[in-house]
Amino acid sequence: MFWDKITGKKNIENIEEDKKEINKVGLEDSVRKNEEIIKDLIGESSDVVFRKFNLAKDEESPAMLIYIDGLTNTDILNLHIIKPLLSDLKEEDLTENSIEEQVDLITESIVTTHEIKLEKKMDKLITAALSGDSILLIEGLSQGFIIASKGWDARSISEPTTESVIRGPRDGFTENLRTNTSHIRRRLRDPGLRVKGVAVGERSKTDIAILYIEGVANPHIVDEIMNRIKSIKVDGVLESGYIEQFIEDSPFSPFPQLQHTERPDKAVGNLLEGKVAIVVDGTPFVLIAPAVFEQFYHSPEDYYNRTVIVSLLRVVRVIGLMISLALPALYIALTSFHFEMLPTVFALSIAGGRAQVPLPAYLEAFLMEGIIEILREASVHLPNVIGSTIGIVGGLILGTAAVDAGLVSPAMVIVVALTTIGSFTAPTYSVSNAIRILRFILMILASSFGLYGLVVGLIATSIHMASLKSFGIPYLTPYAPSRLEDLRDSIIRFPLWKMNFRPTLMRTKNSKREEAKEEGDKN
């Protein structure tokens, strides 16, 4: 019982029962009866509009247009549906023709929208109305027209805020699914690009598009992803994070097993490597699967800049990540266990700084790292106006006041600053979160067992990473299992013309990058 409550099993069962009831309902051939059925199902909502009109001037020939105000484009409704129906449809068309002929007439020569189709099932009609299309009911027909009329206000394309680059395209994904897939299409005019649509969420019925390149992506991985997405049981999908949590392999690992990006160029680059992109309606974050640890410190900019500088930057990023992972733990280990490892002058200056500090080194480190975490969390939720103030206050507290008060040593401040800055060298936010968690575990180990504890913690982390898989791809490729070809795009990025093979880890169908083009030439 209790478990059911936690997992929400009951909830989903209820939804399924509701769904069955809707599925049973069919359409009548009278407009008024259908209106009642729909009102019964959809309820009295102020944004649902039932527009009644009469197709024939004299005779009784009622028709009804049902749409959701705000989800539809009123221009389409006025000019392409209602106006032609009322002015172009002649009375004799209705009186002389049978109902089938009327239907043909309406679809073929009256309504001037790009998409119109007939639907028998009530639940499909309602879903269509709820996703922004409009329903047209006419007297004597036990079916309804679904007319495409989607149009709502959306945020315009803007620069991604989380993954900024110096050189590279400025456009980012938006909340609109179709805009997002069009971003990818526009960059990738490959006929092999497939966009598979699924709706997930028993109640939200969120549209999800799964993109991959046919003939490049490994079909097993594509199938696996499709299956996992289709088997999701949830009432609503509000962000791609929902999907990520449902389909990832190890939900309790601190490491992200899917990548998310706001950048179309990054998504396209990954599609070309044989990966699969999952676009979820309502969020600018597109998921990329499978993901290995290697790509979490890659930035799309890496491929736009020149080889040498990129390799240097990647080394810097790895060092930054390592610092943010292990530096506080190393500080604790050195100052409380292995003071002899430090050179004499260095040791003296650290000891001098620590002379007035009342706390042992590990408490000092936990205190400072804790404060930084609080500041970091607070700065996310702060209104922009106050943000900079808090930054200054936090900086003062951490930097000057704490040292002047003798609560922490200056060396600790440097360590904390380096740790925090280091964690932001990774272009992907999710991996720096993983490191945040591990940092504290390593600090606990280092404060109990010194360097030995730190090394044991690092080994345990690496065992965990080696055992992780993302859709069947080992998480630490290309290092373990080693794939020498894939090392061309690891810490050292080879020149683009040297990276003429797709990553072997994906077991892509045609591994050579230029192959598609050559085949095209032959044909």
Add this chain to the structure above:
Amino acid sequence: MIKIKKEGKVTERQFSAIIINTILGVGILTLPREAVSFADNAGIISVILASLLSLINLLIIIRLGLKFPDKTIFEYLQILLGKISGKIISFFIICYWFVFTAFVIRTFSELIVTAVLPKTPIEVVIIIMLLLVAYLSHKDIQVLGRVNELYVFIVIIPILLLTILSFKRGHMIYVLPVFRGHSMVNILKSTGRSYFSFLGFEIVAIILPFITTKKLSIEYGIKGWLIPSILSVIVVIASISVFGVFELKNLVWPTFELIKSTQFFALIFERLEVAFIATWVIALFTTASNLLFGIAMGGAQILNLHKHKTLVLSLLPLLYLFALSPRNAYELFNLVDIVSIVGLILTTILPIILLILAEIRGKGGKAIDEESN
């Protein structure tokens, strides 16, 4: 018998890495002392002989394993020797590995306690190490292969670098002449003792059925042997050249002392031995977890268990008790000597007997035929 799917789980490179990491453990930390114990300067020859002996034994085990390409040693022992005697020998091998693992962990814990964490009780150090080892051993063999592959260079490079740097303070006069009128018997005695640091390669007997390309197993087996052997010879030469034979005989941890006395320029850390021990934790941990994996796998195959995982956790307390059984380092070293003699006999004699048996009775060929059908 329960069949576990074995094909294609460990790549050839991982195979080499497993051999390297299993060989490199505590042995090399005491190797220079063992090498010169009887043979003095000819200890270099002893080490080379020991490594060659281990190569021969390694090749015999691989050869034997290739006769039964989908079976571990514990399975083909039962085919070659019959069910009951096969199981008895298997049990004996497992016991040997078990004691070996326990002493490896104990030896290294002794070093950690004496050198790095003087105030920490050795029990805690052992428990932490055992938990870490069990964490890897209870995973799948693919993970074992990956972790070994990941760490192979992290283990080799620091010791190689530090040893080469230590040559700065070496004197060739300590090393040469290699032969100072020592009898062959003494050289062989030293060989026997040095052989301990090459033990661990017998893990191939259990890894071999999992390798992806069986043809390459000999080539990569040799590669896996080559790196620890070269490293051992360099370490022994460096130790002799820095300390001289007579001082070396009195050092408890000669390799460790060698690194301790090395100064690395332009690095903010002094006393690099702590950093060295930190990397050597990896070398030791891979040795222990590979062996524990072998033990659990073998145990599972003897007892017809489904998974090797079940045994790993239940063996931990026993391993802990065994690791704590020697009262002090002196007793420990004496016991290690006994284990190394057992290892010498076991890895030298058993594979040859088994290979001859397989040749005479033609069992291996049949096994391959069965597999191809």
